[in-house]
Amino acid sequence: MEKENLNFEQAMEKLENIVDQLEQGDVPLEQAIQYYKEGMKLSKVCHDKLKNVENEMAEILNDQGETEPFTVEEES
Template sequence: MPKPPFQTPASYEAALEELEQLVSLIESGQLPLDQLLTGYQRGAELLQFCRDRLQAVENQIKVLDEGTLKPWTQE
C-alpha cells in the first residue's frame, strides 16, 4: 500500500528549518533503517522544494535587473 505524499512546506524558511532538523536526526545515527529511508526521501523532497523556490526568486531578479517589471506568479 503506497504511503501518502508528504505535506508541502508553508514557505522556503519552513522547508529549510525542517531539512536542517532532519539532517541532524539522520546524522545522529539513532534512526532505525525504515525511518532513515523515509527521512532521506523527505529530505530529497525538501531540497527540491528549496531549489525550486530559489530558482523562482533568481528568475524574478533577472527580470528586475533587465528593467522589465512583470508580475511574479508563485508556482
C-alpha cells in the same frame, strides 16, 4: 501542511531537523530511508523556490525605469 505550501524558511527548518536526526546515527534503517526521501522532497522545494526568485530577479529596473538584465558578480 503540503510541502509546496511551505515557505523557504519552513522547508529549510524541516530539512535541518531531518539532517540532525540522520546525523545522530541511531535511526532504524526504515526510518532513515523515510527521512532521506522526505529530505530530498524538501530539498527540491527549497531549490524550486530559489529558482523562482532567481527568475524574478532576472531583470531589474534601471534609473530610467527600463528593465535590464540582473546579474550578481561573485568576488574571486
